[in-house]
Amino acid sequence: MKKFYQFLMLMTVSSVSLADGNLMPIKVPEKVKSECASCHMVxxxxxxxxDSWAQIMSGLDKHYGTDASLDPQSIKEISQWLNQNAGTYKRVSSAPPNDRITESTWFIKKHRKISDSTWKGSKVKSKANCMACHTSADKGNYDDDEVRIPK
Ligand code: HEC
Ligand code: HEC
Structure with a gap:
């Protein structure tokens, strides 16, 4: 598990400075916090x-079944940040189905032991709800020590 975590760190090392064991760039622009963390975490x-971020940012009016439209200036600012900090490691080099993290091959593999009933349970509801299990996910921490499946 340690190994995988290290590979995730490597993905970002080229373009971002990282806090300790942290996948979130240190500086998250206010714009991103206000516009991309109202319905879910950043x-x-x-x-x-x-490619996936570009797709997502060009289709915000039809964002996974909801309308997350923004003004052109905000789109530009947020896109820039996403683009600068996007994954570059081989395993994230091609866009996953529906531009979903949760449909990426590595994601499916890492979560294969989790049952359907856990995903659909009232405490989790969706795979995209990282915070339900990764208690520090909003800080970019996906370390095994911070994982707990809610009962
Ligand atoms: C109006 C609410 C809303 C806003 C604002 C919003 N989103 Fe979302 N987003 C959603 C919903 C709903 C989903 C689907 C969640 C699910 O499948 O459980 C989603 C899913 C996603 C996913 C895919 C998660 C997965 O399954 O891997 C990404 C990536 C994402 N959003 C990025 C963004 C970004 C970037 C912004 C800011 C530009 C943003 N969202 C703003 C509602 C929103
Ligand atoms: C139902 C609980 C649950 C949800 C929801 C969930 N995960 Fe996980 N995740 C786990 C478990 C359990 C592991 C395996 C931990 C281990 O290896 O001991 C894991 C592993 C991971 C790993 C690998 C960590 C490592 O060091 O090997 C990453 C990265 C990860 N999850 C990201 C995410 C992201 C991103 C989301 C949301 C889009 C998410 N997870 C949603 C439970 C969950």
Whole structure:
């Protein structure tokens, strides 16, 4: 497990300075916090390739079944940050289905032991709800020590 965590760190090392064991770039712009963390937490940009972020940012009016439209200036600012911090490691180099972190091959593999009933249970509800199990996910921490599956 340690190894995998290290590979995730490597994904971002080229473009971002990282806090200790942390996948979130140290500086998350206010714009991102206000516009991309109202419905869910800010997902670490390193989990998706540039292509996926570009797709997501160009289709905010139809954002996974909801309308997350923004003004052009905000789109520009947020896109820049996502682009600069996007994943570059081989395993995130091509866009996953639906530009979802949760449909990426590595994600499926890492979570294969989790049962359907856990995913769908009232405490989790969705794979995209990282915080349900990774208690410090909003800080970019996915270390095994911080994982707990809610009962
Ligand atoms: C109006 C609410 C809302 C806003 C604002 C919003 N999102 Fe989302 N987002 C959603 C919903 C709903 C989903 C689907 C969650 C699920 O499947 O459980 C989602 C899913 C995602 C996913 C895919 C998660 C996965 O399954 O891997 C990404 C990536 C994402 N959002 C990025 C962003 C970014 C970047 C912004 C800011 C530009 C943003 N979101 C703003 C509602 C929102
Ligand atoms: C139902 C609980 C649950 C949810 C929700 C969940 N995870 Fe996980 N995740 C786990 C468990 C359990 C592991 C395996 C921990 C271990 O290896 O001991 C794991 C492992 C990981 C790992 C590998 C960590 C390592 O060091 O090997 C990453 C990265 C990760 N998850 C990211 C995410 C992201 C991103 C989301 C949301 C989009 C998410 N997870 C949602 C439970 C969850």
């Amino acid at each position: 997902y670490p940009p390193a989990f998706l390739p540039k």
